[in-house]
Amino acid sequence: MSQTQVIKVTKDTMKRMYAFYDKNRINKNVPYTDFVAQTGTTTITAYTSGKVVFQGPDAAKTAAKWGNSVPSKGKRNSSSKKNTTTLPANFSQLSVLGSDEVGNGSYFGPVTVCAAYVDKTMVTKLKALGVRDSKELTDPQIVQLSSVIKELIPYKLLIVEPEKYNQIQPKYNAVHMKVALHNQAIHLLLNEIAPTKPEAILIDQFTPEANYKKYVRSEQNQVTEKLYFITKGEQYHVAVAAASIISRAAFLEELDKESKELGMKVPSGxxxxxxxxxxxxxxxxxxxxxxxxxxxxxxxxxxxxxxxxxxxxxxxxx
Structure with a gap:
């Protein structure tokens, strides 16, 4: 049975872990991490804060090599982040506009935000093509799927290059910037598909709903109707999965471009x-x-x- 074990380590221990799992590290875009590794059946996610998460049947055994588990207080904190949004019945089969973003936790590369509209008649086809959580796909699969998806459904992709990001950032904190980008992408896509209207708009939740609505009030062209917020939104509708894949592919393509321009491999994370x-x-x-x-x-x-x-x-x- 799969289990999760969380420990807190010192900087020295983190350095030793980084070296120890050198050949096991995998390329995953997880915000604020030092590395992600896969050893046997255990996935290890090491965060810059010093927290290390072990997941898999042997999580406890693997974690025990490096330190003690964190106090149960951490588990109570995580429970406060559970979804509170109640979605309409049969939500996965509705005509939905979904949005997601990539790159906010990566030092190099842009922030990419995509809004994608999936009519109910396209849900089954997209799932058959393998459109699902981008974290379950390899980078080549993401890039390939993205090109297929973009031929099948309406979408709006916004890319904020680092140079532009650095100009905006002093005025907009990270959350406000994402709110502005999601709102703009959704607004532009709604205009594009008009007079068609989605039955719902699902945003892959990155901040509490009240916080999103607070920030969006300062934006032009505010979209406020039929909005739903839920974490891991790709599990609830393929529209969010499609938006995630398009965003991720654009982020990867921009990283490749940066690498070529600089003459060195530019990492994510x-x-x-x-x-x-x-x-x-x-x-x-x-x-x-x-x-x-x-x-x-x-x-x-x-x-x-x-x-x-x-x-x-x-x-x-x-």
Whole structure:
């Protein structure tokens, strides 16, 4: 039976874990992580906060090698994040506009937000094609599926490149920015499919509903009717899964473009590898170059600066 074990480790232990699981690490875009690894039947997600989550039949045994489980208080906190939205009956078979975003937790690359409309007549076809939670798909599968989906259904994709993100970020915190982008993508898609109207609009929840509505009040073209908010929205309607796949594919394509332009592999996420690449970009073109490819307010920027200073003892790049 699968189980979940959570431990809290020191920075030294995290470094040892990072090295120990070097050959087991997998490329997954999980916000605020140092690494994600797969060893046997156990998945290990190590967060920058020092929290490490082990999932699988042998989770407890694997976790015990590194430390003790966190107090039960953490479990009570997680329960407060359970979905409270009640969806209409037979929701998965309705005509729904779904939206999702990718890239908000990655230091390099853009934030991509997609709204996708799936008419009830297309639900079965999309599922048959394999449209499901993007986390269950490989990157090549995501890119391939995205191109197919975009030929079959209406969608609106917004891409905020790092340079634009850095201009907006001082005025918009991360949540407000995502609210603005979701609202805009949904508004544009509703205009595009008019006079057709979805039976519901499902947003993959990233903030409490009240918080979303607070931020959206400051936006133009506010969409407020038929809105539903639920975490893991792709499990409730294929429209969110389609939006997630399109967003993820666009994010991957932008990372590939950045890699080619910089002449080095640009990683997703915000772990130690991002720090190393950021330091290399700083050495190549200073903060002006880094601002074109990374979200500067992340802690990675300061880490990269310190790393470069320690390595060459110069401030001229910073």
């Amino acid at each position: 915000a772990g130690a590898n991002s720090d190393k690449v950021a330091a290399a970009v700083l050495a190549k073109g200073g903060i002006a170059l880094l601002s074109k490819y990374a979200k500067l307010h992340f802690a990675n920027t300061e880490k990269a600066k310190k790393s470069l200073q320690n390595e060459i003892g110069l401030n001229r790049f910073l």
